[in-house]
Amino acid sequence: MTDYRDVNRANWDERAPFHAASPGYDLAAFARDPEHLSDVVTFDRPLLGDIRGLRGVHLQCHIGTDTVSLARLGASMTGLDFSPASLAEARRLAELAGAAVDFVESDVYGAPDVLENGAFDLVYTGIGAICWLPDIRRWARVVASLLRPGGRLFIREGHPVLWSLRDDREDGLLALDYPYFEHAEPVVWQDDGTYVETDHTFAHTTTHEWNRGLGEIVTAVLEAGMTLTGLVEHDSVPWEALPGMTKLPGGEWQVTDRPRRLPHTYTLQAVRTAV
Incomplete structure (x- = not known):
């Protein structure tokens, strides 16, 4: 397998059931409590606002916990992902939760070919998503093509500074070591684990990832015909992204030593310009 999508899909297909x-x-919580929301959407909710009655699509939805959560907030949701194993788990979760969510299999760049263009009030994408894509401008054009005029993009993502840090130095220092700006060649990782607790040793250990600077992301959104309406940087992230982080109430994590020196995540919002 030489195509980055094949390499990454094999990794995500293996991760999904674990x-x-x-x-x-905590998929069972969605069945126990009809008002349960994922920690990610709970964090997003103040900036997300009232989404009742909106038609939304969640790009790179993985196993659907955030997609189902958005549906529980009143949006009519579609989830899109390139991993059939992830979508199988997402559909199982939606049934478990009693949520009417459509799930569609496609990579992000193919979304305009499988979804109705210009029909969505909300395009949502979350943590750890765009790092799997090689071209941020192409991504932004896809987002714009899906939104109706006046429709909104909402993305909360790991900060490019966080993605560029090296965390395994012998002196314990955090160092900017990986690319901050977008490059054609990916950073290739080998890892037989994942970000959740599991005893499973993974066979598909190779992934290809890309970073890009905050300016490149904003520029891509503007060039695609959207107007920036919000950009907030946060000092927390919803997984233990670096060794020795402190867990905060609500499921977020933060660098223990002087956390305010480091942007952990950001939320960007934009509206498609009416034509």
Whole structure:
């Protein structure tokens, strides 16, 4: 397998059932409590606002916990992902939760070919999503093509500074070591684990990822015909992204030593310009 999508899909297909079984995702909570929301959407909710009655699509939805949560807030949701194993878990979760969510299999760049263009009030994408894509401008054009005029993009994502840090130095220092700006060649990782607790040793250990600067992301959104309406940087992230982080109430994590020196995540919002 040489195509980055094939390499990454194999990794996510293997991860999906172990993520679905993990306490971190806690799929059973969606069945126990009809008002349960994922920690990610709970964090997003103040900036997300009232989404009742909106038609939304969640790009790179993985196993659907955030997608189902958005549906519980009143949006008519579609989830899109390139991993059939992830979508199988997402559909199982939606049934478990009693949520009417459509799930569609496609990579992000193929979304305009499988979804109705210009029909969505909300395009939502979350943590750890765009790092799997090689071209941020192409991503932004996809988002714009899906939104109706006046429709909104909402993305909360790991900060490019966080993605560029090296955390395994012998002196314990955090160092900017990986690319901050977008490059054609990916950073290739080898890892036989994942970000949830599991004893499973993974066979598909290779992933290809890309970073890009905050300015590149904003520029891509503007060039695609959207107007920026919000950009907030946060000092927390919803997983233990670096060794020795402190867990905060609500499921967020933060660098223990002087956390305000480091942007952990950001929320960007934009509206498609009426034509």
